[in-house]
Amino acid sequence: MRSIIAVLPLLAIAVSARNCGNEHVPQKIMDNARMLNRLEQRPDARTLQNYLDETLVINTYMHVVSEDDTEKGGNIPEKKLMDQLDVLNDNYKEAGVTFKLIEITRTVDKELVDDSDEQGLAMKKKLRKGTYADLNLWAFTVERGTKLMQPALHLGICVFPEDITPDSDTFWMDGCQCHSETVPGGSFAPYDQGKTATHEIGHWLNLFHTFQGGCKGGDQVDDTAPESSPAFGCPKGRDTCKGDDKLDPIENFMDYTDDACMFNFTAGQITRIHSSFAQFRAKWISGEGEGTGEGEGEGEGEGEGTGEGDGEGEGEDSQIIPPRRRWW
Numbered sequence: 001m002r003s004i005i006a007v008l009p010l011l012a013i014a015v016s017a018r019n020c021g022n023e024h025v026p027q028k029i030m031d032n033a034r035m036l037n038r039l040e041q042r043p044d045a046r047t048l049q050n051y052l053d054e055t056l057v058i059n060t061y062m063h064v065v066s067e068d069d070t071e072k073g074g075n076i077p078e079k080k081l082m083d084q085l086d087v088l089n090d091n092y093k094e095a096g097v098t099f100k101l102i103e104i105t106r107t108v109d110k111e112l113v114d115d116s117d118e119q120g121l122a123m124k125k126k127l128r129k130g131t132y133a134d135l136n137l138w139a140f141t142v143e144r145g146t147k148l149m150q151p152a153l154h155l156g157i158c159v160f161p162e163d164i165t166p167d168s169d170t171f172w173m174d175g176c177q178c179h180s181e182t183v184p185g186g187s188f189a190p191y192d193q194g195k196t197a198t199h200e201i202g203h204w205l206n207l208f209h210t211f212q213g214g215c216k217g218g219d220q221v222d223d224t225a226p227e228s229s230p231a232f233g234c235p236k237g238r239d240t241c242k243g244d245d246k247l248d249p250i251e252n253f254m255d256y257t258d259d260a261c262m263f264n265f266t267a268g269q270i271t272r273i274h275s276s277f278a279q280f281r282a283k284w285i286s287g288e289g290e291g292t293g294e295g296e297g298e299g300e301g302e303g304e305g306t307g308e309g310d311g312e313g314e315g316e317d318s319q320i321i322p323p324r325r326r327w328w
Helices: 027-040 048-052 078-095 121-127 169-173 195-204 267-280 282-286
Strands: 056-066 097-108 137-140 156-158 176-179
Touching: 027 267, 048 267, 056 078, 056 121, 056 267, 078 097, 078 195, 078 267, 121 169, 137 195, 156 195, 176 195, 267 282
Parallel strands: 056 097, 137 176
Antiparallel strands: 156 176
């Protein structure tokens, strides 16, 4: 797989809390997750160890897009990009996922940086690479980049996996967006250790927030401890759901805590990463999926968020292959 980091101009802004754009989970995405959950419970389902026996390698393409050649203008140094890649590989190591850098490209284009397209579709059609199995990771600032970043200080947003058609806007919009100051060494303390990208890529791999659905538990992963609301900072011993014997999962990458506080995925989340990839993205690696991100395509894109999808889906199990820190 390939991933792309498109880095836009830097902006020194104090960040008080995490804000993610994935607080609403579309119903069809929730239905897909319920279907995967049922599949994972089958006696013949692949086990976590089955998945971990073979590392999932994600070929990574980093694209730096700036308005000039300076770091202030968005031309992030290679060391910060390498540091971000190292963070991703460290955070996903236990999940059996590796991000392999293939290339870094740099584009100086003020007009592209100032793209006013609501979801950055024009820019993505111009710069996106790879197939639906390839991760595109973009970095934006609040003043620059898409309108999605401007209503509030969102640190990131990502698109959940689903069945797509080649060259649709859903294909072109696939990927993740992160604020450029969340890379290691950025100015958005305490979200300056590169874990915004870790969290957002979790959405791309079909993980929901730990607090999805509140104490009823709505992330569709059985071993995620229930949590009534997002946690901020690093509140040790926090327990917002008194009806169980579990503390809130504040150290989970899919919560809203500070970068220094989050450092794990559950076994169930790791299984979901692999089962979801097998269902929605793996065929694009084998060449069964048609179309790539080279050049321009047509269709309809959807930027998505996460939230509380309700209702039971009717997914066909047989189709499945064995400012607060707010995230999109």
